[in-house]
Amino acid sequence: VTLSLLAVAGLVKYRRTLTTNRAGIALGLLSVVYFVYSLFDEDFRLIVGKPDNVPIAAMLFLVGFFTWLAVRKMSRNDDLAARGEPTFEARETKSRVFVWPDLVYGELICLVILTVVLTVWSIALPAPLEEPASPSRTPNPSKAPWYFLGLQELLIYYDPWIAGVVVPGLIIVGLMAVPYLDRNPKGNGYFTFRERPFAIFFFLFGFIVLWLLPIVIGTFLRGPNQALFGPYEYWDHNKVEAIVNVNVSDIFWIRMLDQPLPQKWYVKEAPGILLVLGYVIVLPGILARTAFRRFRADMGLVRYSIFVTLFLFTLAVPIKEVCRWTFNLKYVVNITEFFFNI
Numbered sequence: 001v002t003l004s005l006l007a008v009a010g011l012v013k014y015r016r017t018l019t020t021n022r023a024g025i026a027l028g029l030l031s032v033v034y035f036v037y038s039l040f041d042e043d044f045r046l047i048v049g050k051p052d053n054v055p056i057a058a059m060l061f062l063v064g065f066f067t068w069l070a071v072r073k074m075s076r077n078d079d080l081a082a083r084g085e086p087t088f089e090a091r092e093t094k095s096r097v098f099v100w101p102d103l104v105y106g107e108l109i110c111l112v113i114l115t116v117v118l119t120v121w122s123i124a125l126p127a128p129l130e131e132p133a134s135p136s137r138t139p140n141p142s143k144a145p146w147y148f149l150g151l152q153e154l155l156i157y158y159d160p161w162i163a164g165v166v167v168p169g170l171i172i173v174g175l176m177a178v179p180y181l182d183r184n185p186k187g188n189g190y191f192t193f194r195e196r197p198f199a200i201f202f203f204l205f206g207f208i209v210l211w212l213l214p215i216v217i218g219t220f221l222r223g224p225n226q227a228l229f230g231p232y233e234y235w236d237h238n239k240v241e242a243i244v245n246v247n248v249s250d251i252f253w254i255r256m257l258d259q260p261l262p263q264k265w266y267v268k269e270a271p272g273i274l275l276v277l278g279y280v281i282v283l284p285g286i287l288a289r290t291a292f293r294r295f296r297a298d299m300g301l302v303r304y305s306i307f308v309t310l311f312l313f314t315l316a317v318p319i320k321e322v323c324r325w326t327f328n329l330k331y332v333v334n335i336t337e338f339f340f341n342i
Contacts, residue, residue: 001321004213008204011071015193019072031064041232047220051128056146056219063212073191081192089190140224140237149218150211156226157324159341174310181299181307210317245330248272265335272333276342284308
């Protein structure tokens with residue numbers, strides 16, 4: 001997670017250097033060589049070579065290439081705009097072509113190539129069919145389809161009602177709210193970074209670090225018993241991770257004050273409740289006067305409130321992951337009387 005975050009930040013900061021032809025060829029060759037070299041490891045080859053996992057491995061190369069290509073177009077357009085020249089998209093509007101035959105011929109060629117690829121793929125890789133489902137014999141590991149593995153990975157860090165209901169709901173609501181929250185016309189119809197730095201970096205962070213990376217972890221690193229394995233580690237079904245889960249109430253009352261947990265839930269969970277309230281109520285006001293002052297002035301109170309709420313909920317995912325890895329933190333608020341956990 002740290003490496004992926006540094007990679008996104010480095011790609012944005014050094015985009016002009018990393019998006020040159022030489023840098024692109026070097027990064028591509030380095031990725032291919034590393035992948036081919038890793039295939040000599042038997043455990044890595046068994047995991048990556050599973051019919052279910054082959055398209056996900058291919059997806060990583062495709063996402064990497066198209067992300068690099070998009071950042072390259074951003075950098076080139078920013079340089080053109082700085083010199084007062086039209087962007088690439090503006091130039092393309094002057095050389096338009098007809099749907100027939102130019103576009104249709106290109107689509108026909110793509111259709112033929114894709115048909116050949118899928119035919120060879122279906123012959124070379126057998127369909128990953130298993131025995132009929134049985135409640136008495138559950139596969140280990142039991143995983144969701146790859147497009148849901150990111151949400152399944154969140155179950156390690158959050159209660160099911162958050163990972164399965166709140167987070168997907170906020171993703172859908174957030175995507176629906178983007179056109180109404182962000183009404184800045186800059187960047188519509190052409191690639192740019194200089195005019196939309198926060199929006200683009202936040203999107204790359206959310207897509208790569210918070211969505212794509214959990215899919216990779218759930219596919220290639222989550223093994224039997226939902227244990228975490230290294231990329232070259234054998235998936236031992238007998239491996240058990242000894243994790244001592246602690247809550248904020250345990251840290252506050254037992255470790256800091258050296259006393260037993262109070263009996264009343266509202267006293268026991270008061271530290272966690274105050275942390276949550278401070279995060280969702282106090283912090284937006286602080287950000288409105290500091291880092292997000294310009295957003296507050298441009299958006300107004302209502303739009304800013306919706307934006308900062310979605311932003312803080314998004315940021316809560318990596319915060320909770322880091323706390324889990326660092327402190328074995330399970331819940332910030334753990335009210336067992338009402339089955340309410342955060």
